Each structure stands twice: as structure tokens, then as C-alpha cells.
Amino acid sequence: MREYNFEIEEIENGLRLKNLKDFQPSHIFDCGQCFRWIKDGDESYTGVAMGKILNVRRDGEDIIFDNTNMYDFENIWYDYFDLGRDYSSIKNQLALHDENLAKAVEFGWGIRILQQDGWEMLISFIISSNNRIPMIQRAINNISERYGKDLGEYNGNHYFSFPTPQELSEASIEDLRDCKTGFRDKYIYYTTKAVIEDEIDLASFVAMEADICHKELLKFKGVGAKVADCIGLFGMRKYGSFPVDVWVKRVLQEFYQAEDMSLPKMRKYGMDLFGKDAGFAQQYLFYYVRELEIGK
DNA sequence: AGTCAGGTCGTCT
DNA sequence: AGACGACCTGAC
Numbered sequence A: 001m002r003e004y005n006f007e008i009e010e011i012e013n014g015l016r017l018k019n020l021k022d023f024q025p026s027h028i029f030d031c032g033q034c035f036r037w038i039k040d041g042d043e044s045y046t047g048v049a050m051g052k053i054l055n056v057r058r059d060g061e062d063i064i065f066d067n068t069n070m071y072d073f074e075n076i077w078y079d080y081f082d083l084g085r086d087y088s089s090i091k092n093q094l095a096l097h098d099e100n101l102a103k104a105v106e107f108g109w110g111i112r113i114l115q116q117d118g119w120e121m122l123i124s125f126i127i128s129s130n131n132r133i134p135m136i137q138r139a140i141n142n143i144s145e146r147y148g149k150d151l152g153e154y155n156g157n158h159y160f161s162f163p164t165p166q167e168l169s170e171a172s173i174e175d176l177r178d179c180k181t182g183f184r185d186k187y188i189y190y191t192t193k194a195v196i197e198d199e200i201d202l203a204s205f206v207a208m209e210a211d212i213c214h215k216e217l218l219k220f221k222g223v224g225a226k227v228a229d230c231i232g233l234f235g236m237r238k239y240g241s242f243p244v245d246v247w248v249k250r251v252l253q254e255f256y257q258a259e260d261m262s263l264p265k266m267r268k269y270g271m272d273l274f275g276k277d278a279g280f281a282q283q284y285l286f287y288y289v290r291e292l293e294i295g296k
Numbered sequence B: 001a002g003t004c005a006g007g008t009c010g011t012c013t
Numbered sequence C: 001a002g003a004c005g006a007c008c009t010g011a012c
Helices: A026-028 A070-080 A087-098 A100-107 A116-129 A133-147 A173-178 A183-199 A202-207 A212-216 A226-236 A246-255 A263-292
Strands: A007-011 A016-017 A047-050 A051-060 A062-066 A150-154 A158-159
Touching: A007 A070, A026 A047, A026 A051, A047 A158, A051 A070, A051 A133, A051 A150, A087 A100, A087 A263, A100 A263, A116 A133, A116 A183, A116 A202, A116 A226, A133 A158, A133 A173, A173 A183, A202 A212, A212 A226, A226 A263, A246 A263
Parallel strands: none
Antiparallel strands: A007 A016, A016 A062, A047 A051, A051 A062, A150 A158
């Protein structure tokens, strides 16, 4: 077994993580980075990632991972939850930047940026454009049900993997419209087509230099600056990304004296302001203002 | 009925 | 380069 700076206890059908710092399920799953983790009635979250169903909840000071084992923890969940990163150090650094960021970090103390799948992020964030979270979730769920693999049951519900490019290429534009993707149906269709025909491996984007990665992502239909930044940050480890949506735009205007400038300028403004950790700063700020509806 | 939501695309200066 | 309207969908 590997050595960690927290303790793991194997329990019935899962794991108990003790002394795990900077980890709060609600902060992680509700900070806007993912769409497939749904809160159950018991305050636990169930989601699908890397073809596995996992349930996560807090139990006092501990975190419970249900429906998994040590093997998957070491091979999947450790990296997925970015457990090798020292978030306390990042938070301390950000808190020194300014008062507002300090408050945002305190508010979303348990946020972690998940290391999600690049291909899934590509399609998911295309769907996110000019859309609402419940509808984004529904569309992704429809796509997974119809084109992904049945992963079986957990607590009475069926879960499906997010389809591979090959699997999703079975869908026509009309099929995608039926999944309630709206006008983004053709973006998804042509993006999937491009990935298949040009044999693009989205996982290889992780190794790319951030700027190149961003430019490559912009080549896909339905991917603009904001969506490319989200894909880069959440699916390709580009932590200097600064996705600017309506909320972040408000943040920059409310807290950081930004004028009402264009999106490309806002993006540069944020990246210059926060530097290499801009992506982390963006997440804490986004969660803070959206939860409290600051500036609305 | 009109507006708005994790924006992007196409078209026109 | 930069501005502007259109766009699925459904909830307020």
C-alpha cells in the first residue's frame, strides 16, 4: 500500500478516509466543475467517473467512499480527487492576494479541482454554453444512457458511463437533439466527427503547453474561449486557465475594478491578476459569488 | 409574453 | 479585430 498524508480504513463495500484535509463533498461537487455528481437525499453524492460508480459523503471528521475498493482508490480516485495536491498551501497563497479572495477561500475551503476526462469535458462544456445546470445535467445523462455502457445499479438506480467518441459517433444530429442538447446538437456531432476522423486523443492534451492546448480546443465547433478554458482547467490540468462566465465577469467588476470589457480582455485581466494559480482562484471566487449570489 | 441561463457562431463593418 | 443578433429549452 502507498503512503498517504491521511489514513485509509477498509470498510464494508468501501473506504473510510481519516484526516483528509481540504475535502468537502458539497464544495467539490457544487462548484460548477462537474455535472454527473448528484446529491442523494442523505447528503451523499453519487457519480460516475472512469467507468465506475462511486458514492461520497462526509461522516463527522471522516470522508466515506462507498461502492469502491483500495485498488480503484489507488488507480482512479486518488488522482481523480487530486489528493496528491496540497490545497492548504494554495489557499494560503491565494488568501494573501487580497481580502475578497481570502473570504472566497474560507467559504469554499473544501474545493478540489477534479482531474476529469478530457473528452467528457469537451462534450459536457459544449453543452454548457448559454444553458442552465439542471438542463446540462439532463442532456449529459440522456447521452450517457443512450450511448454509454450500463454500469449496473447502485441504491436502486442505474448508472451509465459517458460514451467514448466511437460510441457517441453512432448518434445523428437529430438523435443528439432528442437528448435535449438544443442548438448545440450540431456542435457535438461535428466535434465527435472531428475526433474520430482525425484520430484525436484528448488525453494527449494534458501534456500540451497551455496556450497550444487552448488553441487546439478552439478548433472544435461549439468551443469558444470560455468553454476551452473550462475543458483545459477541469480535464487537462491547465491550472492557469481563467474561464470567464457571467459570474466571474461580475466578480471582476465587483471586486477587482474591472470595467465592462469584452470577454477576451476579461480573460487576460484575470490571468494577469492571479498568475499560475488563476484556475484555483477562479474556482473559489466562482463558488463564493454564485452560492451567495453576489453582484446579481 | 418576455427574459434569462456556465456562450458561440455567422455575418457585417 | 470588434459589435450584434440568433439560437434549443424551460423555468420564473
